[in-house]
Amino acid sequence: MNYSRRGFLKAMAAMSGSALVAPGLLTAAPAFAAGEATAVSDDITTWKISGSHFGAIRAKVVGDRVVDIRPFEHDKHPTEMIKGLLGLIYSPSRVRYPMVRLDWYRKRHLSDTSQRGDNRFVRVSWDEALDLFYEELERIQKDYGPWALHTAGVGWRSVGQVHSCGNHMVRGIGMHGRSVGTIGDYSTGAGQMILPYVLGSTEVYSQGTSWDVILQESKLVVFWANDPIKNLQVGWNTETHESYAYLEQLKAKVADKSIQVICIDPVKSKTLNYLGAAEHQYINPMTDVPLMLAIAHTLVKEGLHDQKFLDTYTLGFDKFLPYLEGKTEDQAEKTPEWAEKICGVPADRIRELARLMAKHRTQLIFGWAVQRQQHGEQPYWMGAVLAAMLGQIGLPGGGISYAHHYSSVGVSSSGAAMPGAFPLNLDPGRKPKHDNTDYKGYSAVVPIARVIDALLEPGKEIDFNGGKVKLPPYKMAIFSGCNQWHRQPQRNRMKEAWRKLETVVAIDYNWTATCRFADIVLPACTPFERNDLDGYGSYSNRGIIAMQKLVDPLFHSRTDFEIFRGLTRRFNRDAEYTRGMDEMQWVEKIYEDCRKENGLKDIAMPPFAEFWKQGYVLFPEGKPWVRHADFRDDAEVNALGTPSGFIEIFSRKIDRYGYADCKGHPVWMEKTERSHGGPGSDRFPLWLQSVHPDKRLHSQLCESEPLRGTYTIAGREPVFIGPEDAAARGIKHGDLVRVFNDRGQLLAGAHVSDNFPRGVVRIQEGAWYGPTGPEIGALDTYGDPNTLTLDIGTSSLAQATSANTCLVQIEKFVGTPPKVTSFGGPIEVDPEGREVKPA
Numbered sequence: 001m002n003y004s005r006r007g008f009l010k011a012m013a014a015m016s017g018s019a020l021v022a023p024g025l026l027t028a029a030p031a032f033a034a035g036e037a038t039a040v041s042d043d044i045t046t047w048k049i050s051g052s053h054f055g056a057i058r059a060k061v062v063g064d065r066v067v068d069i070r071p072f073e074h075d076k077h078p079t080e081m082i083k084g085l086l087g088l089i090y091s092p093s094r095v096r097y098p099m100v101r102l103d104w105y106r107k108r109h110l111s112d113t114s115q116r117g118d119n120r121f122v123r124v125s126w127d128e129a130l131d132l133f134y135e136e137l138e139r140i141q142k143d144y145g146p147w148a149l150h151t152a153g154v155g156w157r158s159v160g161q162v163h164s165c166g167n168h169m170v171r172g173i174g175m176h177g178r179s180v181g182t183i184g185d186y187s188t189g190a191g192q193m194i195l196p197y198v199l200g201s202t203e204v205y206s207q208g209t210s211w212d213v214i215l216q217e218s219k220l221v222v223f224w225a226n227d228p229i230k231n232l233q234v235g236w237n238t239e240t241h242e243s244y245a246y247l248e249q250l251k252a253k254v255a256d257k258s259i260q261v262i263c264i265d266p267v268k269s270k271t272l273n274y275l276g277a278a279e280h281q282y283i284n285p286m287t288d289v290p291l292m293l294a295i296a297h298t299l300v301k302e303g304l305h306d307q308k309f310l311d312t313y314t315l316g317f318d319k320f321l322p323y324l325e326g327k328t329e330d331q332a333e334k335t336p337e338w339a340e341k342i343c344g345v346p347a348d349r350i351r352e353l354a355r356l357m358a359k360h361r362t363q364l365i366f367g368w369a370v371q372r373q374q375h376g377e378q379p380y381w382m383g384a385v386l387a388a389m390l391g392q393i394g395l396p397g398g399g400i401s402y403a404h405h406y407s408s409v410g411v412s413s414s415g416a417a418m419p420g421a422f423p424l425n426l427d428p429g430r431k432p433k434h435d436n437t438d439y440k441g442y443s444a445v446v447p448i449a450r451v452i453d454a455l456l457e458p459g460k461e462i463d464f465n466g467g468k469v470k471l472p473p474y475k476m477a478i479f480s481g482c483n484q485w486h487r488q489p490q491r492n493r494m495k496e497a498w499r500k501l502e503t504v505v506a507i508d509y510n511w512t513a514t515c516r517f518a519d520i521v522l523p524a525c526t527p528f529e530r531n532d533l534d535g536y537g538s539y540s541n542r543g544i545i546a547m548q549k550l551v552d553p554l555f556h557s558r559t560d561f562e563i564f565r566g567l568t569r570r571f572n573r574d575a576e577y578t579r580g581m582d583e584m585q586w587v588e589k590i591y592e593d594c595r596k597e598n599g600l601k602d603i604a605m606p607p608f609a610e611f612w613k614q615g616y617v618l619f620p621e622g623k624p625w626v627r628h629a630d631f632r633d634d635a636e637v638n639a640l641g642t643p644s645g646f647i648e649i650f651s652r653k654i655d656r657y658g659y660a661d662c663k664g665h666p667v668w669m670e671k672t673e674r675s676h677g678g679p680g681s682d683r684f685p686l687w688l689q690s691v692h693p694d695k696r697l698h699s700q701l702c703e704s705e706p707l708r709g710t711y712t713i714a715g716r717e718p719v720f721i722g723p724e725d726a727a728a729r730g731i732k733h734g735d736l737v738r739v740f741n742d743r744g745q746l747l748a749g750a751h752v753s754d755n756f757p758r759g760v761v762r763i764q765e766g767a768w769y770g771p772t773g774p775e776i777g778a779l780d781t782y783g784d785p786n787t788l789t790l791d792i793g794t795s796s797l798a799q800a801t802s803a804n805t806c807l808v809q810i811e812k813f814v815g816t817p818p819k820v821t822s823f824g825g826p827i828e829v830d831p832e833g834r835e836v837k838p839a
């Protein structure tokens with residue numbers, strides 16, 4: 001089948017037709033028509049435009065106030081999260097003024113750090129705050145050196161290429177001196193480390209086979225630990241939501257039985273419920289590898305594996321086969337009966353899955369939660385082995401994907417260049433003010449999920465991806481565009497570690513727990529209070545969105561650009577920092593650079609003034625594309641980036657590392673704790689999954705009161721629990737419950753739902769941490785799941801987060817519940833510690 005442009009356009013026409021007959025869950029109309037503040041007759045195209053992770057938006061501004069926010073007129077599947085944006089701008093949790101923690105204000109770096117978290121802060125002027133920040137940077141560089149400063153890895157900072165706050169932090173701090181940075185991320189730490197050994201690229205951030213190819217060619221689509229309907233609501237750049245048009249198509253094809261969809265997940269996901277006729281394949285948590293091994297075993301036993309593909313495109317199947325057949329140390333043949341006892345999928349069903357996958361054109365689509373667990377490398381490697389045995393890698397609608405739930409991967413790219421960004425690094429030839437490169441033998445870069453270990457076990461040498469990392473005992477840390485006190489697991493362990501820090505700086509527009517546990521807090525403004533521009537579509541390169549400032553920065557907040565201009569002014573590098581340009585000059589420069597680049601590709605863009613007035617540029621649809629097709633076409637010319645150029649079922653490199661927890665080929669390893677009869681389940685029988693939230697972006701929008709009000713239970717974050725587990729504990733829907741294990745305890749509201757089987761509960765990540773006090777072990781009053789999660793590396797290879805390896809117990813809460821402390825900002829005190837009533 002040749003995916004010519006004409007064929008593609010026909011497919012598009014067919015698709016929009018079916019979208020009309022079968023409106024999905026997420027069409028514009030139900031979310032935004034009735035009962036809204038603004039009359040539907042308003043012409044929103046005359047409103048201001050801006051971008052966000054949640055999509056492009058139109059905003060109605062009256063005087064100096066934003067009164068309404070609507071989805072961009074070209075967004076056919078906007079997310080309801082947009083309804084929370086007014087509550088983001090006008091949140092009671094906004095950081096209003098520069099604030100300094102009371103005891104730090106008195107004693108600076110000699111403060112009593114066990115008071116961090118008591119939330120008492122003194123208001124200071126911008127000049128005072130930036131002076132303190134600068135003096136601390138000087139002290140750290142002079143008294144210690146670059147190993148003593150941690151510049152945190154940037155998280156889901158707001159969109160916008162000029163104001164991208166991580167770039168400001170890295171460039172601004174980098175002009176002053178060097179620091180300890182991070183490697184990897186919380187999203188795909190294990191996946192991005194293992195897959196280059198196996199498939200030659202991280203895969204997780206790669207463009208995937210186009211949805212229209214999948215819709216035309218696949219007969220079986222397996223969503224493996226994957227919930228695209230939930231997770232595609234947000235994107236890294238301004239999200240277009242184009243994937244939903246394809247998911248609507250898929251729903252129609254599932255209904256008319258032209259495509260079979262199986263969702264392998266302990267939980268009935270939003271995607272499963274949306275698709276209607278899709279099949280749910282329940283699996284015990286964290287046991288995907290045994291299921292895959294048994295499918296592989298069946299393929300071999302029944303002669304269904306593609307030996308020719310294995311011979312032509314892969315390496316090391318011969319080293320893996322003995323393990324499958326039980327001829328290695330563990331002596332266990334990986335039969336369906338063997339797997340059933342672990343993964344809970346009946347042996348006959350496992351055989352049926354193997355036959356289905358081998359018989360049909362099968363597209364395996366993995367999500368990421370399954371690698372955010374102990375040994376998270378294994379399911380990804382074994383997934384690739386399974387796909388290789390099926391022999392469909394590189395065929396249209398076959399093979400494996402690790403990213404179709406992310407930022408509209410699978411929507412083909414327009415091919416247009418996207419706008420660049422404010423520079424991250426120093427300008428060429430420039431050196432930092434303190435050009436000290438002596439890290440005293442400590443590593444300058446730490447795997448991101450191991451940053452707490454560095455405080456608790458300073459100087460320890462750990463394995464990492466074939467090398468060693470020596471953990472630096474940093475003394476000062478700076479956070480901007482991330483919420484460390486949401487993203488990092490095991491809150492109480494972290495709280496203990498935090499006390500070792502002399503100085504913590506947090507820059508945010510929200511008074512998150514990271515601010516509460518900081519010493520100097522600087523108020524950034526939201527993306528709606530600055531001029532900027534952003535790419536529309538992270539992978540589709542659909543266009544460019546103007547981010548027109550809606551209102552001036554609220555309270556005393558400033559753009560990150562201004563904050564770091566102010567900091568660099570303190571050592572006379574501000575002109576270099578900004579290159580002598582202001583905000584609007586940067587917006588125009590980045591746009592015009594992009595226009596030039598696209599000009600070379602014969603892609604026209606209007607001059608800047610016209611773009612800014614119109615508010616956006618849209619590029620035409622791209623060509624459909626099949627992942628790994630070039631490799632399949634010619635494995636020598638288009639060799640993979642693995643050491644051998646082939647798919648590595650056995651990796652000599654990893655084997656030589658000699659790790660006990662990541663061997664030369666994928667294997668099943670028991671977890672430190674596991675539900676359904678696994679270790680620790682006698683004391684804590686419930687598996688807690690902390691998946692990504694349906695109505696938030698991590699901790700973002702939790703502060704939005706109108707949105708939060710739509711899902712909280714008893715004023716707290718919901719804990720989703722099945723009817724059986726609830727009844728066994730005398731818990732009813734709506735009850736306040738205590739969720740606990742040896743690592744921590746929190747209050748949550750019970751949301752009883754049939755989507756959850758026995759032994760599986762869910763609290764969505766990003767719920768704001770609200771302890772009753774600064775002490776270790778304090779009850780979390782709102783429901784941050786990382787109060788309970790486990791902070792261990794996935795393995796010696798990736799050292800990534802294992803947040804989804806977590807067991808808990810739940811009981812009905814009795815007594816007078818403490819008030820939620822998460823929201824509403826600091827307790828403002830004067831330097832004597834007397835409470836100041838807010839003006």
Ligand SMILES: Nc1nc2c(c(=O)[nH]1)N[C@H]1C(S)=C(S)[C@@H](COP(=O)(O)OP(=O)(O)OC[C@H]3O[C@@H](n4cnc5c(=O)[nH]c(N)nc54)[C@H](O)[C@@H]3O)O[C@H]1N2
Nearest residue numbers: 155156158165186187481482483487507690698699700803
């Ligand atoms: N238990 C558990 N934990 C997890 C996960 C999980 O699945 N389970 N998932 C992990 C994953 S995949 C991720 S990606 C991380 C996410 O972790 P983070 O990226 O840290 O999460 P966010 O809540 O998006 O935090 C972004 C912060 O940046 C601030 N911010 C936004 N725009 C600006 C700006 O312009 N300037 C400044 N200065 N600040 C700004 C926001 O207010 C917010 O506080 O969480 C990880 N943690």
Ligand SMILES: Nc1nc2c(c(=O)[nH]1)N[C@H]1C(S)=C(S)[C@@H](COP(=O)(O)OP(=O)(O)OC[C@H]3O[C@@H](n4cnc5c(=O)[nH]c(N)nc54)[C@H](O)[C@@H]3O)O[C@H]1N2
Nearest residue numbers: 187225226227231264265286367368369691692693697698
């Ligand atoms: N709405 C929304 N969308 C988002 C985000 C957000 O915060 N909100 N964050 C974005 C980011 S930064 C990221 S990293 C991605 C995260 O993307 P993912 O990590 O893929 O998403 P999750 O929602 O954590 O989990 C997806 C599914 O995995 C299942 N699952 C968990 N553990 C197991 C297991 O052991 N076995 C099996 N078979 N299934 C399991 C869960 O039940 C869930 O249905 O999402 C992105 N999209």
Ligand SMILES: [Mo]
Nearest residue numbers: 185186187188
């Ligand atoms: Mo992520």
